[in-house]
Amino acid sequence: MADSHVATRAIPLSRWLTTLSPVITFVAVLAVWQLVAVTIRPGWLPPLNDIFSQMWSHVADGSFVAAGVSTLGTLVIGLLITMAIAAVLALLLGLSDLIDEALTTILGGLMAVPTVALIPIFIFIWGLSETSVVVSVVSFALLPLTLQWATALREVPDPLAEMSRSFGANRFQLAWTIYLPSVAPLLLTGLRVAIVQAIKGVISAEVIIGTIGIGKLLIVESSTFDIAGVWAVIVLIIIASLISYAVLMWLETRASRWAD
């Protein structure tokens, strides 16, 4: 009697623990952070309440929104340019097996180039301007996107397309019902990878330039030795990048459902 009682209670409890374990470690990390910040007081680890009050004041005086909109603007422009160039390059790679075999290896090898080292040259040419940031975004995201999209184009199912053609599908129908659904998930995977890179590019360029957008906010806070302010900006960057990643994940699942 007592045993069965314990058993029925014990199983849900352990299940609860496994489901909640990420939340528990999250809370635990924050608790340790706060404890260390209040007791040992290392210079680089401000108490959480300081960070939140800094975040609040940045939100209230509109500096977060202004910096965020500026950074988001350059990010979007850079991504659109990257997508246009990557589409052309991926199509060129898809043109012939020979070009594909010859250049995919070279482009893959170029992924080893530490792109961040190119940013000073962009600044040298275009100055401390948004153009430099946009070029940095393109330089970070172009290669991965091109390679991913070239892979996506290789995945178009030929037999399916041939069958629909023989049943009299026109070009538009073919593109809409066969080609697009079959490559859409892969195109979005490429875009997800590219956006992660693009965000790294935009933040790197803005931190190196130091006078634009979120990078300016970060540099200003760190030059006034306001460590809580620095963390506030970092938390903002983390939240923004996680949201954009999650949105693309969601789009990707929707697209693969469409493909099926």
Place this chain on the structure above:
Amino acid sequence: MTASSSVQATGTVQAPADTKDVAGGPPSGRIAAQARRKASVWAVRIVFIAAILGVWQWLGIRDGGLFVPTFTDTVTALIEQARNGILWPAVWVSNQSLLIGFPVAIVLGLLVGFVLGRRRGVDRATSYWLDIALVVPMVALVPVIIVAFGLTLTARVVAVFLFTFPVVALNARAAVRVPSAQLEEMAVAFGASPLQVWRTIILPGAAAPLFTGTRIALSRAISGMIVIELTLIPAGLGGTIIKYTSQFSAPNLYAMTLAVVLEGLILVGLATWLERAVIRRLKGVSRG
């Protein structure tokens, strides 16, 4: 035509009779076709690289070398820097952080990744932190690193570590998770010790993805090494790049950047070569 003849040729080679007479002709035709294919692949590659360098040279000439020096001027400046003792000290100072930070990140990353890959509970509770670390731009943490460690080598090592560790750990986790559960179960059923299971089943299966992950981690480590020098600690290659920017010395700036790019290409190229050699060796062992 060549394809069908090569198929016939392989057929006749399989046959034990009169191999010597027939095998001489057609396979050499196939080899020739392969060689021709290889030659044209390399031709396309050379044309591609020549085109890029040509465009660079043309831009430099058109610009007059003010913002864009020509490719030849850049290479001349790089050779000059290598001769007059500017390049190598900068390379050495920069790579100190890589030499310390990269191995530490690899060892810790592998350990953490192995634990996460084999212990589901720990994995569920903690590995999302690594996923976040992979997506978030680590550059943003550079100001915090500086406050914590000052303008020191330690700060640069920590930057390299933070850029590298999440990739290594997540990759190691994925690598030891995959190897076949059936093989493992069978080995355990036949009384293999955990150490034997690791040595004979898990690690050989994980070798290839582990090497690939290390290669990716290496290029990220070089990024981390450069990014902190470009932002807040003006030392080594990054510091020299910043110095040349403020001196408005275009050929030197491009040459130093080219040095960083070449370092990335050479190190990752070496890692790729090593990866292939080791994996070929492992395959040979499992076959023999």
